[in-house]
Amino acid sequence: MSMTRDEALKIYETMVRIRTFDETAAALFEAGELPGFVHPYSGEEAIAAGVCSELTKDDCVCSTHRGHGHIIAKGADTKRMMAELFGKVSGYSGGKSGSMHIADFSLGIIGANGIVAADIVVANGVAFALQYQEKDAVCVAFFGDGASNRGPFHEGLNLAATWDLPTIFVCENNNFASTTARKTAMRIERIAERAAAYGMTGVTIDGNDPIAVKHAVRAARDRMKRGGGQTLIEAVTWRHHQHFVGDRHVYKNPEEQERWLSDEMDPIPRFERVLAARGLAGAADFADVKKRAEEELAAAVAFAKADAYPSAETLTDCVYREG
Numbered sequence: 072m073s074m075t076r077d078e079a080l081k082i083y084e085t086m087v088r089i090r091t092f093d094e095t096a097a098a099l100f101e102a103g104e105l106p107g108f109v110h111p112y113s114g115e116e117a118i119a120a121g122v123c124s125e126l127t128k129d130d131c132v133c134s135t136h137r138g139h140g141h142i143i144a145k146g147a148d149t150k151r152m153m154a155e156l157f158g159k160v161s162g163y164s165g166g167k168s169g170s171m172h173i174a175d176f177s178l179g180i181i182g183a184n185g186i187v188a189a190d191i192v193v194a195n196g197v198a199f200a201l202q203y204q205e206k207d208a209v210c211v212a213f214f215g216d217g218a219s220n221r222g223p224f225h226e227g228l229n230l231a232a233t234w235d236l237p238t239i240f241v242c243e244n245n246n247f248a249s250t251t252a253r254k255t256a257m258r259i260e261r262i263a264e265r266a267a268a269y270g271m272t273g274v275t276i277d278g279n280d281p282i283a284v285k286h287a288v289r290a291a292r293d294r295m296k297r298g299g300g301q302t303l304i305e306a307v308t309w310r311h312h313q314h315f316v317g318d319r320h321v322y323k324n325p326e327e328q329e330r331w332l333s334d335e336m337d338p339i340p341r342f343e344r345v346l347a348a349r350g351l352a353g354a355a356d357f358a359d360v361k362k363r364a365e366e367e368l369a370a371a372v373a374f375a376k377a378d379a380y381p382s383a384e385t386l387t388d389c390v391y392r393e394g
């Protein structure tokens with residue numbers, strides 16, 4: 072797949088911004104500065120960045136408990152995200168939802184979702200609306216390997232195929248659902264095989280390669296436009312952190328963990344090597360992107376810290392609507 076320097080650097084920058092956001096959030100959580108939960112996306116950035124590089128403003132994304140990456144890649148403001156994590160009033164939900172429910176409909180971010188697999192059926196609802204409005208747009212449902220064992224996954228794929236909805240299913244197979252290894256929870260090797268049961272295409276790709284991800288989304292979209300139906304993309308990856316910050320890593324094989332965290336496998340240094348080999352960018356570009364991401368996050372944290380908590384009078388606002 073050919074790419075311009077700008078396109079390639081944009082994807083790289085998105086990956087670095089996601090990594091910087093989640094490493095910052097993890098450190099703040101460990102220091103006891105953040106309430107709630109943080110499920111870091113570090114290690115999986117190539118998926119969000121690759122997918123969203125193929126989306127337009129009209130396209131939508133439905134996300135998960137591990138949603139910061141999807142939301143940043145779709146254009147969210149990291150200041151408002153960080154304020155939400157701090158429980159502050161300028162946050163995306165006025166400081167009342169925390170990490171797992173960030174949404175911005177104006178950007179097509181339908182929302183992160185704390186209920187595993189629930190976003191898959193929500194994505195179908197959004198896709199139905201897009202279809203009904205005759206928009207040339209898709210809704211992407213992100214979810215994990217664990218989610219693919221739940222009912223909403225099976226209902227969701229079946230409904231999308233039957234109603235020919237413009238939903239693209241992106242399974243981020245990081246090999247674990249909390250502490251449960253994928254192999255102990257399913258008898259098939261490839262989650263993409265499940266697509267056949269619903270009459271759609273299933274593909275397994277290297278989820279640590281943003282170009283492979285970008286290519287798979289473009290192919291899924293083209294297939295849909297040609298009347299070829301929906302696609303389940305299984306992007307194989309690895310989460311660097313625990314399931315959430317604070318959980319213990321006892322269930323991972325230490326050698327496997329070390330191998331996935333190595334420069335050889337980590338999606339960011341891997342993509343740097345690809346960009347350098349193609350002559351699209353070099354060390355000075357990478358340093359510049361990282362510096363700007365650090366500055367952006369420092370500003371986001373300062374903004375969030377200085378922001379106010381929501382007032383007690385607003386406690387029940389947006390919870391219940393009369394009339």
Ligand SMILES: Cc1ncc(C[n+]2csc(CCOP(=O)(O)OP(=O)(O)O)c2C)c(N)n1
Pocket residue numbers: 136137185186187214215216217218219243245247248249314
């Ligand atoms: C319906 C439901 N069951 C259980 C949980 C608790 N839970 C939160 S995340 C998670 C694991 C999800 O694994 P996976 O779908 O593979 O996503 P990953 O965390 O690997 O990104 C579980 C069991 C939940 N939030 N919702």
